[in-house]
Amino acid sequence: MRSKTMYLGLVLIAFMSGFHFYGSTTSSSNQAYAQTSLPRVALSNLVYQGAFRVPQGSTDQTSYNYGGTALGYNSSNNSLFMVGHDWYQRSAEISIPTIINSTNISSLNTATLRQNFADATEGKLNQINPNDTNSKKVGGQLVYNSKLYVSAYSYYDGAGTQSSSHFARPIDLSTTGQVTGPVRVGSQYPGFVSGYMTQIPSEWQSLFGGPALTGNCCNSILSVQSNGPAASVFNPSNVGVVNPVPATPVVGYPSSNPLSGWNTTNPYFNGTTRVTGIVFPSGTQSVLFFGRHGVGTFCYGGGAECNDPADSSKGTHAYPYKYQIWAYDANDLLAVKNGTKQQWEPRPYAVWNFNLPFESTNGAHKIGGVDYDPSTGRIYVAQGCEDANCGPIIHVFEVNVGTPPPSDTTPPSPPTALKVQ
Secondary structure (H helix, E strand, O other): OOOOOOOOOOOOOOOEEEEEEOOOOOHHHHHHHOOOOOOOOOHHHEEEEEEEEOOOOOOHHHOOOOOOEEEEEEOOOOEEEEEOOOOOOOEEEEEOOOOEOOOOHHHOOEOOEEEEEEOOOOOOHHHHOOOOOOOEEEEEEEEEOOEEEEEEEEOOOOOOOOOOOEEEEEOOOOOOOOOEEEEOEOOOOHHHOOOOEEEOOHHHHHHHOOOEEEOOOOOOOOOOOOOOOOEEEEOHHHEOOEOOEOEEEEEOOOOOOOOOOOOOOOOOOOOOOEEEEEEOOOOOOEEEEEEEEEOOOOEEEOOOOOOOOOOOOOEEEOOOEEEEEEEEEHHHHHHHHOOOOOOOOOOOOEEEEEOOOOOOOOOOOOEEEEEEEOOOOEEEEEEOOOOHHHOOEEEEEEEOOOOOOHHHOOOOOOOHHHOOO
């Protein structure tokens, strides 16, 4: 049921509820937590600001209908790059209008196009996996040092043959002939890095040995994908300069070490989990992954036989679905970088389900993408297929970190059913 509670002060959030704790208590973990005194983000630190709509296009090729994925914040213009209709995978840049906090869609402001829709890869998208005839998707966009970086993945890589993932290009989408890539990032299967991207805060970059994170999760054929949120440290400036681009995994879950069972009902991961965004808020020691997760009884089959009104297709179901945030301590990821943990050993210190206004009646809970503006602390979240013609709505949260509560100051113990393998 949609919450209509308004906010009280700066630390109450109107549309979020509930969390679970989950973590590690090894001696190496406790040593890692002593490396910084920065606060960990708590649920109450994510303060809802409001939302805005995106422009309607005249055709599917020039609209965000059935799209609104792979967000990339551009600080130069206070704008967002975002991918439009799912069939065409074209990018456009939109302005960010004044944010309105309202439960009435018609009262929201609408963004305007700064750059028209274009194929940011200039026809090279299929080159990430030329032996696979299934569709390819843009997984993430990152504006860094006046360039636009694009990641991409094979939607259904049954043979596990994807060989590369990242592109670099000018920010001006009308510029042609200057796309570099695709290149491989890291030594793992590209599905671990081919999605969301974010910059690492300056105070953490020397510790992690790089300026940005790139990752992905939960795509089809989980035997080769990450079975939980994945991220690797890389330098975007190396895309198009070296191949493969050096990358250091800091969290990721191969099928031999999943975050939890694919065909189980649990709060953390199963075959219905989708992770589509990552944020590393400045001035904190938290890395936040955004997506959706099925919390009901797991079922494989058609929507009707699995009692899933949100998805009629044959596949994995666990209705009802929830918007979800997986919160990790950056020190746990740093321990992986430093070699004192395996990439599958970090566990989220908290998992939060949350609600958004304008939720459709079928409860699909789609998040197309997420990005972050470090200058304002704002997180932009694309709620998929909620406006007219299945267009996205962009919601805005602000990270407002005060003194963390006692439960956020020490690493909690994992439940016995989900111990580190």
